[in-house]
Amino acid sequence: MTDLHPICALGATQPQTRRFGPLTLAENSELALASVALRRDAASPDLPQPVPGEWQAAGDIAAFWTGPDQWMVEGPGLAATDFAAQIAARAPGCSVTEQTDGFVAFEITSTTGPGPIRALLEKLVNVDAHRFTAGHATRTGFHHMSVFVIRRADDRLALIGMRSAAGTIWHALTDAAEQLEVMA
């Protein structure tokens, strides 16, 4: 085990969490990520392969579609491990790339069901919040960047963007959530 101490994308040693009315926004520093792309003639990997626009959990991992023949695999709680190596073992002959530290993930939960999640989505990204139901995932524009948005459940949303811009993303997220709280 290395004796170097990692820091979270928002710059602190502990992940940030904030509450705004029914919404809780939390930096998820424990999410491992690896991208998987099929090579020509590769065997189908032993991984969930959701169709375009979707996210799928399977056991201790989950995956969402990121492009033709390409997925991002998530390992909740596995950030400290060599996740890409584990995924490569399940995807022989595929192009696997470590992505854990390429991104920052924010998990958003609602204590009052889907309403606040939809209201927040409307302030964040140009997707149809009503049709973006549980199991949907997409990459889209967000304040001049692009982010992955995943509806993990009716009352849960994740926003995954580039790690270096964590502060900007967090600011935009908390601003939007705060505005909903003020207007409620």
Next chain:
Amino acid sequence: MTRLTGGLIDRSRSLNFTFDGKSYTGHAGDTLASALLANDVRLMGRSFKYHRPRGVVSSGSEEPNALVELRSGAWQEPNTRATVAELFDELEAKSQNKIGSLSFDFLAVNDLLSPFFAAGFYYKTFMWPRAFWEKLYEPAIRRAAGLGSLTHEADPDSYDAGFLHCDLLVIGGGAAGIAAALTAARSGARVILADEDFRLGGRLLAESNPLEQPATDWIAGVEAEFASLPNLRVMRRTTVWGAFDHGVFGAVERVSDHLPTPGKRVRQSLWRITAKRAVLAAGATERHIPFANNDRPGVMLAGAMRAYANRWAVSPANRVAIFTSNDEGHRTAVDLAAKGVEIIAVVDARTGAKSQGGYRTIAGGHVTDSKGRLGLTSVQVTANGQTEWLDCGALGVAGGWNPNLHLASHHRGRPQWDDAAQAFLAQDGAVPGLTIAGAAAGKGSTAQALASGAQAAQAALGDLGITATLPDLPRGEDAQMNQHALWHVPGKGRAWVDFQNDVTVKDVKLAHQENMVPVEHLKRWTTLGMATDQGKTSNVTALAVMAELTGKSINQTGTTIFRPPYTPVSMGVLGGGDTGVHFRPRRLTPTHEWAKSQGAVFVEVGQWMRAQWYPKPGETHWRQSVDREVLATRKGVGICDVTTLGKVDVQGADAGEFLNRVYANAMGSLKVGMVRYGLMLREDGFAWDDGTCARLSETQYVVTTTTANAGTIYRHMEFCRQCLWPELDVQLISTTDAWAQLSVAGPNARKLLERVVDGFDLSNEAFPFMACAALTICGGLRARIFRISFSGELAYEIAVPARYGNALMARLIEKGADLGATPYGTETLGVLRIEKGHAAGNELNGQTTAQMLGMGRMVSTKKDSIGAVLSRREGMVADRRVLVGLQPVDAADPVVAGSHLFTQGAEQNTATDQGWITSACFSPHIGSAIGLGYLENGAERMGEVITAANPLQGQSVAMRIVSAHFVDPEGGRLRD
């Protein structure tokens, strides 16, 4: 004037406000305009050009006259229409366009000089002498003519943006809009109803008895149902201001403009609404009838007068006259009379017109003049050859209605004149997916509006396969206007067409005389319709006058069209909150926190914040810090965060072949575990970007791009992969953020790294120059190491997962204390690379070639690659300029990038220009400023002294031509 009876104001809630410093009281539900009228204030502003006293004309967002400045200090906002400014307690408003007081404006002298200020005056007069424009004319004109004044403080409010999607967007919350929304929402479709007003109802609130039941009762019932429907979103105070392609609409919601202060709320929200279908139910705007001196405070639209009486319980005067060309004027007379206002007369242009109540009607009459310096006192009426003056404090003018079809022409659809409606109507399909209902479609009676709204919604949803049933709607009044065309009253005095831009009938005539006949010319010559109201009350009238002058029909004359926005939109909300540091994403490097703790000075590099230098105590000038960092690196070891370089993971069976085609030089032949410098060309043959390719395995490379081009090059590589060679087995993904990459450079670099690697052999034999490897460091952390050098020193770049970058930086500095380990920033990075003669963005500026960079032979002729063919073009091959080093003969002389190079003593012009300096810095290694530059035949001119000319600063410096490699030209250091 006291309040009338009735109305939709809350008399139990009084609101205090000031106008031009004087205190007044209004009620909740008032607009600033209605409250001012209730306090007997008719004079609300001065006109733009002639500074004529002006009062409110309308009761809605079309208002041309009553523009005021709201609030004060940083919140001061000019050009707010008093007619849509919702009254709140302690509202502070000021009139604009005056010097002195509103009732005595010094600039009113412009009115006396009006013969000189007619249309085209500016164009003709201020043309010469040209030098006078900037210094004299423009400031004077701006002082006199400006619309309101801006605060010079930053906007203290915040704004945000959002995205909505629906099946049907209904624009306008009057009778037609409500009927459309009700029809659609009951069908289960997802509906948005947006209305600019703070209260739903539109003209239903302005008329006395539009429905068989009290209109407010019906609206209250509908609103209760609306509130219960989860598939409907009602957006009050929301203006849909633009219709864009494919059902995308722009809307602004005024979240807190009606509050004394926004508190934590945003002031306004910008909404992008994507709608499968839309119904435009924006109503209509009444037009006036120009007559001599028709612009006095108290002259207003008859429909607005009715709205003020019925909705706001106020009349602009106790004695009112009406001038009409249709039945609408009579409605106003009836409504006002019912509230106890004295109707002096209804002057009806139609011969044979009959009174519809107990008031005097002058049939076949025209209003031909008016009196009253600061407010109307009387009007002159001419009928049947007789002229008389009628005393009155207000005149309501009813000239017919112009449908609010603005959004329907946002795709350049040109409205057509409809004789039956006596109005321009939008053509079907002018905006695909948008249908028009109610008065906006020329269906102006309440009954027509309700029916057409419901039908429009039903049809629109039918297109989407959603069945909607027409709801039971209340019976609405169904009176027809019986419009008689009367576009202006002939006569001598000035008759205003466009109040806001001070355009008169005479100006239109002048435009005709000057042959500015086409409507677009008319508009630009007279500035008709070009003010903030975009001619809502004036355009059609002016066209009709032009039609009359040319003897053409209105349809032949045609009309101008409207562009977004429908009403003015503040720049703040268009920014949607992305201001200040949030103007664009801010990216931080993995060592940002550590650098901050060290007191680093940061610099914005594109989106990135990078440490520029690390000042030490006692250093008072940045050069002290940078010189120290440079020397420490060349003497000991320096460490710099280079994470910002773009990194792309390239994998696949054909990864090598792919990179062969993307880079000018060969990459397929690179051995596993080695790195190669790579140069990319644009397809036109010019140099584009450079970086390194590291081959991690037979099927995996990691390539780097410059920081600035990271996004562009990734896009280009995807273009190559998907559009040019999809047959190649190759996969790409960016890993820029995933790895923290630190450059460790200097003679002690190896010694330092040996202290952190987990037993990895860094000896020159085991890990030579341009080697790369995966390894672990600091007790098991996976890392990558590349032996590459940008500084000319023994150097490595070491990469770890980004979260560990901060700790690794601290560790390296700590472990290297005895080796002179020094962090360095982008300034030192630049000095080191200039001293080494390494090209960067300044040298790869899009105008330079591989040959100029001294890399001409790198462009392989054995294979095809992007840009290779055109890089061999005759003109590019003939270019003799190459990269050289430049050193001032007098070490004290400055070197300025951008200076041009000339043979000593030669005349300095483009024909004798021999090149330019691309990069310059002070080199602590050399002890003087140095530069890199492109110079004709530079390679053969070593030692020659030339002139670097910087005419912008009057500098001319003698420079000696030297090798671009100021440091270690043999390259021994980096290979040791």
Next chain:
Amino acid sequence: MLIPHPLLGLRDAEEFTYLGDARLLDRPDGMAEGAAAAFYEYVHLRDNPAGVHRELWFHEQGDRSWLVVTRNTVTHEILGAELARNVKGGAA
């Protein structure tokens, strides 16, 4: 504008980066006879029609697919969109 992405449905044009004429797919062979002339035409000579145009759009903020979009440049009507890799594959 909305671009009908073949895999993701209607997506806002703001997510895309525009490149231009889809003829860029037909890159000449740099090793062939007459390559210089062919590249001169390829790089510099494009049609810019007022009307139906096949053009390249990159889904930069989305799935990073290059699309060939057929669009009427006058009305902005979009007549179709395909993945560029399929267009190229079909032509090969």
